[in-house]
Amino acid sequence: MEKDSLELHDVTVRFAGDSGDGMQLTGTQFTNTTALVGNDVSTLPDYPAEIRAPVGTTYGVSGFQLHFSNIDIQTPGDSPDVLVAMNPAALKVNLRDLKAGATIIINVNSFETKNLRLAGYDVNPLDDGSLDGYNVVQVPLSSLTSKALDGSGLSAKDISRSKNFFALGMMYWLYSRPVEPTIDWIDSKFKSVPLIAEANKKVLMAGYYYGENTELFTTRYFVEPAKLPQGMYRSISGNEATALGFITASVKSGLPLFLGSYPITPASDILHELSKYKNFGVRTFQAEDEIAGITAAIGAAFSGALGITTTSGPGLALKTEALGLAVMTEVPIVVIDVQRGGPSTGLPTKTEQSDLLQAVHGRNGECPVVVIAASTPSDCFYMAIEAARIAFKYMVPVILLTDGYIANGAEPWKIPEPDTIPEIKVKIRTEKEGFFPYLRDENLARPWALPGTPGLEHRIGGLEKANITGNVSYDPENHEFMVRLRARKVKNIENDIPDLVVAGDLDAELLVVGWGGTYGAINEAVNRIRENDKKVAHAHFKYISPFPKNTRSVLKKYKKILCPELNLGQLSQLLKAEFMADVETFNKIQGLPFKSYEIENKIETMLGEL
Amino acid sequence: MADIEVKDIKYTSKDFTSSQDVRWCPGCGDYSILAQMQRTAPDLGIKKENFVWVSGIGCASRFPYYMETYGFHGIHGRAVAIATGVKVNRPDLSVWVATGDGDLLSIGGNHFIHVCRRNVDLKIILFNNRIYGLTKGQYSPTSEKGKKTKSSPFGSIDFPFNPLSLAVGAGATFIARSLDRDPKHLQEMMKRAAAHKGTAFIEVFQNCNIFNDGAFEILTEKETKADNVLVLQQGKPMIFGKNNDKGIRLNGLTPEIVDFAQGSFSINDLWIHDEFDPDSTRAHIISRFAEKPGFPTPIGVLKQEFKSTYDADFHEQINNIRRTKGEGDLRKLLFSGNMWQVNESNKINNN
């Protein structure tokens, strides 16, 4: 059949099905192939907290959204143009997110009484007109898969499990992507089970040819490669980037990397990643709990390692007291908090930015730590290196905040040449003469003297210490002096970090400020407003404690300041407290990232009020 | 990784005495433990700079400040976790933990069982005074049931932990007990612990003369000690009593007191102590002696077992992987995975 061919600039696709349907795998494969053909791409995996929620139910639905384009993009897309729904529950959960007139590709075999009931449909939505206005494509995905594997000798269960490859093959055809990368992947992934490998490939191709031959699709789409800067690229998630960043920091500082960690979603992947790289001398210690994770990292740092601990909100809460110990003993460690929905166990697999105040303030006593945040998946790489640099230079604990959205989301990353990444200078004290554990250098850092060094034997601990000598001191004046000194040490770091950069229209009246993983959505919203010839500026905080030195002067320039956050206004609070800035907060606390149009609409409203 | 380096210099106890004033209450048992450690340290063959003392919070946990070695005074309960980080990162160091019964067995109980399970090469000295000293006298997880303290004016209703049973159950590979008032014995236990490779645990009965005075009096006073303390000795029958007239025999799995004067059993019927008994059942039985009426409290080495340490295995694994995979190459690591090249002409080459 002769088909039309149509060029698109950008497309947002969402794959959705049961948690057992392999949607994360399907989405990842589509992403990798899409990256390989040179599109810019951004992803949003969205999966339930339960590993295998009851089949067919709405709370068992797992989704994977990706946005790809021939231009530079920042977000996984606001509303999907296409939904692949493997069952009624997937349709029910995702329908409200779709663009008007979106295409819905449906596995029609699963729209039978039992699954409809499980999804809570009284009437089959394919029959009741509720999908009018959408372009519904009904594909008998299950039965076509069974037919493709007729005589394969596989069990009905195995056959059913490969139907996601049918969907993938069909989508590859529809968006003109090559099947080879996935074929290669199947070959290596299922090397030990050739029967399954063959079956998956067969189904993938069946899906592909189905797309070509069926009359359901009259048009085939293509998206040209994006005009990205020259270089070698890979697709990277935030958690991968964080792991690579710390390995790089270890190589660049010449110190061994020691990770003490207790598994927790969505941070565990950093532990998994780092555990693979023992040939870099990486020391990963899966501790008995969060507290042992950080205290072991402190012990390792005391004895000369780049000591880090990875966690999410509830784990950061448990590490609170130990963070105070690191502040008091002035030991360089890095705590990575991959934020998720809270409080308590909250929404373990969903994203949020609600640990900011915990990171900045959540400890007993006057207990300043450095808090920095990564804005995109690949930015995690650079912020990990930055966290290590600051910790070493100032002998201070650093909290690096990321979130579930950028941790699991992926984007193309132009791989840096390692030679272009600066060395991290580390001062280790070996000189006996004149040594005291709490001497101060020009950065107010105390000397790092490692056990095993003759003549530098010393004791540190959580009791207040006299400056210079490091002896235990209960002297009232000394305590105030030390409290102020620790605060000054952190504050001084403002002289050693980049200024807050303002993008967009510097002469606008409205400034949008954000921090962390909202970067993409804000950036996209601001760009769209500016395309409509309206003025707006955007400043994104990567350093929060301390704030960049020019923060006050930036904030002062604008008549109105908007701060979108995935919390109830935590950065806004900090900006108000420190700079008396008149910040209007814009919040979303649904476990989901902002859609850029949500921010765009808010900006429009505020511009209208000016 | 390197073994702990052996020294060639001669030290005295003075070399291990820091300049800090010791701030325990006069008469506290902690003084003796400190003195025995300072006396023993020179003989351990370990360079001073390779010692690290780690502690939690409590009276006992002030210990590192008084040792002229590297020291880390941590937070309550976390001493062994901090020490694990030190030792795993630096197996060349000799890492010691000073801790109290509240610190190790209450707030830090989780870390204790896991360090034993892993067999991290740490020397843990438990200063067991059966009370919370630093917080001024509440009952602890080793206080006897019914103990009257500030927080239990009508008597505590908690059953206590038996630290030795706990250590046996958790798989510690060296388990011993000693008394603050028995300097020679304590020094010997410290030396034995230092020589052990793996988690070495010494419970020291320590008198808190302010909040729990006399808790171990019958074990330490001349008149009562012999009848109430059984000194465990490798390969020796279990004999105790003022006149060495009593012993312990094992009847099946039940220990029984034997009184030679009664004539039915002789020394030949006694249980011969074997520290290296591969089955820890018997170490567990010994650990519970004192809970039986008429039984003495054992001191000495309950058990020693030789197995690989966590820290050694940790580095062996890393070294093996380095050997087989080759030293990590940062460029190769970054330039891996799904890669593609974007050229000037914006053509894509896949790799």
Ligand SMILES: Cc1ncc(C[n+]2csc(CCOP(=O)(O)OP(=O)(O)O)c2C)c(N)n1
């Ligand atoms: C997190 C925390 N909780 C409670 C305390 C208070 N505290 C300090 S020491 C201690 C108990 C000490 O008892 P033990 O460990 O037996 O040591 P001892 O003083 O008897 O040597 C307590 C409860 C603390 N310092 N930190």
Ligand code: SF4
């Ligand atoms: S309170 Fe008890 S344990 Fe603490 S120093 Fe005084 S006597 Fe020793």
Ligand SMILES: [Mg+2]
């Ligand atoms: Mg105590």
